[in-house]
């Protein structure tokens with residue numbers, strides 16, 4: 336790759352999930368996509384074709400809403416065949432004791448400030464989820480390779496578990512000149528965007544990522560974004576969807 340050529344990275348948050356629709360905190364609970372989510376994923380793949388930006392390698396979390404979104408988008412782009420790598424390090428933030436709880440009820444019960452602190456602050460995790468909860472992942476065999484499964488996480492924790500994988504795998508594929516697609520989650524992608532754009536711990540609270548709309552970053556040889564914030568392939572749809580994510584939990 337020549338010095339003048341920029342590297343390409345596609346970020347894709349999964350399409351609407353069952354629990355997005357039901358307004359529940361989800362985290363590591365492995366919920367499926369809704370029909371709308373599947374349609375968003377297909378549209379995401381079509382947007383890639385229309386923009387002429389086709390992934391050469393896919394990274395996903397170990398959660399089916401990301402895996403299925405990527406599969407549908409790749410099928411729509413006729414790229415089903417590309418190499419795939421999955422890691423728990425791309426999982427959604429573990430939402431602790433909030434997993435399975437209704438966002439509006441939590442906002443009403445604890446108030447706006449506490450709700451936003453748990454939801455968007457950089458370093459305040461929700462209370463830990465008990466291992467006996469039906470929404471716990473403590474005994475989930477898919478995480479048998481982890482020294483310990485999180486019981487809760489704040490965004491800082493997500494960044495700390497994501498960055499080693501960025502350094503060891505994802506960034507290397509980007510720098511090899513392959514167009515990399517990362518299909519993941521609202522908060523694991525917020526961690527990635529914070530890192531790429533150098534967003535402060537305070538400012539990251541205001542950043543929301545919409546479901547199913549590809550966000551394309553062109554990166555220079557130091558992996559710095561050529562355009563801060565990247566480019567959503569459907570800017571109008573993204574603006575409306577970002578607003579909706581920001582307002583979750585409001586009546």
Ligand SMILES: O=C(O)[C@@H](CO)OP(=O)(O)O
Nearest residue numbers: 359360361362427454521
């Ligand atoms: O519930 C979750 O896991 C996330 C993403 O859907 O929600 P929030 O946007 O509130 O962080």
